[in-house]
Amino acid sequence: MSSKNVQALYAKSIQAAGSEDVLLSQMPVEDVMAIDPLLGLAVGRLRENKVIRKPGYDGEYGVIRVFEDNEVDRLRGQNELFARAPANSLARAFGKPTTMKTVRKKGVKAAELFKTPVKKKNDMPASVDLETLNTEQTEIAGTYDCPVAVTAGPGTGKTRTLALWLAGLVRSGKAKPDQILAVTFTNKAAEELASRLKILLGGGSAEITVQTFHSLAFQIITTWYPRVKSIYDASGRNSIIRYIFPENTQGAIRALADKIEAFLDGTLDPVEPEIEAAALKYQDMLESIHGIDVAALCSEANLIFESRREVLDYYRNKYKALAVDEFQDINKTQYEFLSLLADPSGRALPSILVIGDPDQAVYGFRGSDPGLFKKFVADYKAREKMLSSNYRSSGTICMASGDVIGHNQTSAGMNLTPVRQTGPLVSVFHAPDEYKEAEQIAKTIRALVGGTDLIESGGIYTGDGNGSSPYSFGDIAVLARTHRSAEHIIEGFVEHGIPVSVRQASSPFTQPPYSAIADIFRFLANRQDIVAYRNIVARLIPELEALQLDALFVALASSGGLVEHITQHRAVQETLSEGERGRVETLHRFLEFIEAEVETQGVYKGLFLILEKLHERIGADLEAKLLEEMLLETARAHGTNLQGFIRSLFLEQHETVGMPNAERVSVLTFHAAKGLEFPVVFIAAAEEGISPQARTDTDLEEERRLFYVAMTRAGERLFISHAASRDLYGRTEAASPSRFIDEIRTVLRTTFHMPKRRKKFNQPSLF
């Protein structure tokens, strides 16, 4: 079936159903069957969630594996099918039609994807116990009359205690929910805390402010200065800096951008006059387009507090209680923000609880200063507390991680007493290369969830001997130091049919080649944002040169964001040929079309059309497609709320959610894993040069803390793997095992080697 046919068919089906949503979610399956049996089958299976959404590593767009092997071929065009048909009005859109790169590889055996068992033990319902505290925890959770600073190791119930401290405020009537503020450093932590509070307090918890420093600051800024509309992250920052200082080389731009970032965040030390000057120029530009840089959010909020007494008083009166988790990650500016909200010398100090673990300080690169913990204790005359019982990890994992962190000179050396018993040894696995590493992890996961692969491959885990498979995909996480090494794992999982969930840091949609998406939404929401406009044109009509872009830029600036007459502007007439102006006008029509679609059909529709447009020019690799799916989901959730979507785009991490309830293995960076826990953890790419990194400015102790964070996420089983060689920029580099592995005493680990790489040879089954 050719894709044209599929498009036509799909269009026909939508027509019959009334809308694509109706088709996908409401129309009786039999009716869809009547239009086309194959489509009916697909829709039916989609609805039953019997679907593994397989990211298109083979060059297809968002392939959804709904069919068995023999069926797949019949649906060759399913990519377009699920990507929906293109809007006719755009068929001959601007730009020269470029052929989309299509790579087709043989797909995995679809049948494999279906034999994966679903859910096992972690069906812990609402009855999950969040209330029980030990004596030390209880004491902390009940202290409201004096600031408290808690230092405690991983798994000691810090977050649990903090949640109950917050809940206690409400239950005891000491504070109303809307008088309570809990600040976190990551969105994940905020979500986690909010969901715990919901369980503890029910609906009333919604009134409690649980936010990251950044999103809180953004909210404060936009409340009092509604003029600010566009958010610029590292990627947007780079493009503006490149525009302002065009004479700089790539490397110089990056160095400058890094320093400007630190300056904006108030953590540049010492402040270099040239950097300050450059940063101010940059901020002028942002100011003029009604934008703000993420790095400047906290500093700007502080400025508002300092310059507008009534604003500060408003927040001081509002919050009667304040809690900060992961306090070791705080930086100078955030500390100032905090002390502005809760004046340590003031008369009416709110209840304050801060909790942290110096051994888990891993944000040195963005200016966090663990010394601020001591400063807090001194400034607030806080009562210091400790927790020492680890409830999360087996005795083995506690000891092993203790061995590693013990190598840090600056380790607090806190004693950690495991509550849980000794467990299986830490499994260390040597693979010949990163592909084999991924494969082995995939096989081990299969074995853990009930497969038999590992018996065949003579591998690491052969079950608990009782034939039961105690784990589900959702119990398992693979952690990696860098996104790059995580990607290899994801690819391997896709190939081996392991359902995977990926959590990205800052939105990939603010970076090329997707930055056009971010810019389009920015521009639609903020017509003053001519930088966004320039980026859109540069990305979508790449043939235009800098001078021509400048002409458009100037023209738009002088027209106050009105796009219509730009091409008549003198500067544009002079620098662009008639054909080029025509293409720009087509682009304008496209933007207006998107705007209308967003208003009437929602952000989802707009985003979908943009992605489609983008794919006329660029192909999409594995990760891209996974991400597109995910972003479309996010967009759908925001309906027609453009502002909400933008905020989420720039300030939140994005996770592939895909099919609801689908059990997935989490693949995360060490940083992203902080605060989470999994019964089974794999640490991948434990190699010198990766973990620890080997750069001139690498802080070895921070690298070790990161590794420690990764290890301590595990409850029962910890696997550490490394590859002897790894492809890097086309070169194959030899790599030796991470020193952190050796730091674990030998009796706590077992080591496995993989046979040397055999080309294209499949191990025959032994049984």
Added chain:
DNA sequence: CGTTGAATCTGGCGA
């Protein structure tokens, strides 16, 4: 002027 091939570069974590 537009196309093509060669040279260059890729640097981490997150809001």
Added chain:
DNA sequence: AGATTCAACG
């Protein structure tokens, strides 16, 4: 490897 930028060529 793969994307992007640059130089030489038609």
